[in-house]
Amino acid sequence: MTAAIAAEGLRKRYGDVQAVDGVDLEVKSGEFFGVLGPNGAGKTTTLEILEGLRKPDEGSARVLGLSPWPRNSALLPRIGVQLQASAFFERLTAREQIVTFGSLYGVGAARADAMLARVGLADSAGTAAEKLSGGQGQRLAIACALVHDPELLFLDEPTTGLDPQARRNLWDLLREINAEGRTVVLTTHYLDEAEILCDRVAVMDHGRILKTDPPATLVRELDAPTRLTVESGRLTADRARELLAGSGTRADVADDGVTLTIATRTPAPVLALLAEQDALRGLEVRGATLEDVFLQLTGREYRA
């Protein structure tokens, strides 16, 4: 199977800013690939180079086996790019938008209508694009990107600004799109989104890719402690430390008056101890997340 995207040594500089500083990337055909990074990490520039909107200063990129630069009209019909939800003609209805964009690819109105129904906008076909809700706007943008049945889909922060329900709704749609065999490349601000959707994730910062792996692998390799939390009151922090030390279990204990938190790499004996003390009320066990991976890799808070 050939790679959907193969990029080597991409570099792009804007004035004094080295936006992309040596990016190597390989995305397999049919993969759901996430690019994660703080604002200004170089995600968008990397995507723009792959889409053929910018010429890299250095390095080479092949998308579906073709070169995206200069503007390659053999490649364009095979990729779909979802732009911001506001990237529509003014004062046109949802249906008029998608029919117009479809016709740029030689796609008929019937296919445009089907696409509109597919993203659940059949009832809003006559609504002006400006009047659609945030979630509907994103759906329309995705429908416009999919109208010509592309093999490879680029999504730039598709769920930014959506309410939780609209987000989940969109996740289902994106999963379906990927399940049809399309390769999806997604940049996102949200680590949970990447964790749930992506087969592999590239963590970017300062124009470089720090690590590329499946989310679960990234989390596992972090080898971070598991955090167990229970209600305060049943067991004091001092007593817990005493008991843990007595049984030879290494753990950090903290109590903020509401929650007693025990962080450990060996959760089993800690759980047993809490059960013995009848202190399991309100128990939650939380493993490391992509956020912890991110913090460790970039050494800073996630600037969403």
Next chain:
Amino acid sequence: MTAFRSLARAQLLGWSRDRAAVFFTVLFPLLFLLLFGSLFKGASAPHITLLQNGPVVLFDSMTPDQRAQLNEEVTLVRDDDQADALEKVRNGDDDGLVSQGPDGRLVLRYSVADATRAATVQGVVNGIVQQANQDASHAPPTYVLQASQVEDLSTKPIQYLTPGLLGWAIATSGTFTAALTLVVWRKKFILRRLRLAPVRLPAVVAAPVAVTLLVALLQTAVFLGVATLPYYGLKLTGQWWIALPLVLSGSLAFMSIGLLVGSWAKTEQTATAAAQLIVLPMAFLSGSFFPLDSAPGWLKTISTVLPLHHLSTAMQNVLTRGGGWGDALPTIGGLLLFTAVLTLLAVRLFRWDDA
């Protein structure tokens, strides 16, 4: 071709739903035409009102025929309160006050606040006195003056207002449409979306251009339709339809100005302000609203380099002065050359996006 058709359709739909755009490109200039057309209607020689204070033999002894002839130029009102009559002349309600002194001398008091009326009232009264002296001498006049204006007798302000205001309307709509389309398409990433689609650039450019040309023809039809109503009385001459290629080349020229503005401006506000700063002074300097006949020489010199001046003049020639291709072709050529130069400049400044 499909790409061009659907983009043109999208542009036309968007335009027709934008009430402000329709108002400012079609109705607003038309309102100017209606307003100016009514204001300047029959504004040839001003009609004079003359006050008569006390008995004036010259007026009182007029035959009914002479009186009727006088009434065509002058409304004569008797007002024997001298102070009141002077006040009326002073504040401009009436144009002159005539009284007769004990020695038979006629005294005319007038105000110079309005130079035209002051001159007219002197001329009229002087004429009456000369005529009366002539009649009193019972001899045929030695010299006779026959005066007539050089313009066709049907020439009215509407004959220059229509081409002038139509030129301004086309300039406004061409400049604004091109500038705003470019800025909005860039800001809203529509340019980017078009760049990512397998369409050829000419189709992308041709669509809004075609729509703007269509709007220009619509403006022309509405203008000529209204101005030729009997109330406004515009009379079109022979080859008036040569105005159509003029309108189209003028529209292209102003779109190229808009393209330059849109390539440079980053926001709609900047684009609107820049376009207005170009079009409105140009309209005044080109004589779109009033003729430049009495303007100083340097101003006329400026106007000769303005495309709108040439467009309006050529349109006036073919619409109302019996002009033909000879009047239109040099202007069409000039406008197209202007378009080519500005478009080349705009292409050099063009940016796909703001980054």
